[in-house]
Amino acid sequence: MKNSKLKLNATKTEFIIIGTVTQRAKLDGFFPTHILNQSVTPAPSVSNLGVNFDESFNFKQHLSKTCRCYFYHIRDLHRIRRFFSFSVAKTIATALVSSRLDYCNSLLYNTANKDIARLQRVQNCLAKVVTRSPRFLARCRFKKSLHWLPVHYRIIFKICTISNQALASKQPTYLNSMLSPARNSRE
Template identity: 90%
Template sequence: MKNSKLKLNANKTEFIIIGTATQRAKLDGFFPTHILNQSVTPAPSVSNLGVNFDESFNFKQHISKTCRCCFYHIRDLRRIRRFLSVSVAKTIATALVSSRLDYCNSLLYNTANKDIARLQRVQNCLARVVTRSPRFSSSVPLLKSLHWLPVHYRIIFKICTISYQALASKQPTYLNSMLTPARNSRELRSTSSNPLYIPRVKTKAGTRAFSVAAPTLWNSLPVSVKSEGNIVSFRRRLKTYLFNAAYPP
């Protein structure tokens, strides 16, 4: 910036240090630091492409922001619901609320169950509004009638879809490089299912990495789902499989 004769705008400059409280405490003595005569310190959270990253990497702030935004649109939908058909209400709900629940939801894999439950309450509320059901009615039959996957399964759906596309097209390379076939010293019956190698991790946070989450979920899919020849049929078969898992007969 100095060589290009650019000036740093401290008000628009942010950076974040992600780690446990103990790890972050070890770096307290390094801040504030000075860049081009401007004092900057780590921010507790930053926004990148619409996702709020916090210093503990638990996405609590992002989930809170998503819930507030979704409930805002649900309240608006409730006001006009009686003037709409079910199909129109469902389309609006998908466009304004479900799209926000699904946005970058693969980042939420293996986050705290209580945080996923907050997003699930949003979807439950949305289902009651779309179907014009009582406030405290059971949400499970409503979600099933709308053919909506619960939040947890929508996250699995997104990661598996990304994995299929990366394996089929070999793109993007930074994701495809994390999906390597498992190598066994002897032939196993599971070899026919094209399993992927799952790296070993020591912490729960490590299981949230794409390099671990994607192979784990991919290996859990039945061969009939993974062997689909194109993305459209794969998505259809995958949703059917997850729908039966979410709403067992």
């Protein structure tokens, strides 16, 4: 930073140490640290490109925040749903909530099933609002009419899509270097 004549803004600088409680406790003696005459300490959670990362890397805080945001939009859609046709309601639901369910969802690949179930409840609630289904109707009926994959399969689909694009275009190189196409055992 000194060579580039940059100044550190301690109020805007954040960093996080990710690990177990015992791993993080081993580093407690190193903080606060001083960088360019500014005191900085690790934050318990940081946000990067709309994703909240916490110290234990379990995404619980991120899921809580996003589910709260999703339900806010679902309540708004529920209030005005009667004024729209099915196709318009489906488009609005996709724009407001479903597209956000897919944003960075590949990070949630090995997240606990109970946390993925929270996102599935969001999708189920959204589907009921769009289809104007009764509260206790079986889930399979209204989800089939929307052609929406369950959240777990959306995550897998996203990872497969990214992997396929990386293999096909050889871009980005850092990702392409970690992948190798499957070989047919009969060759």
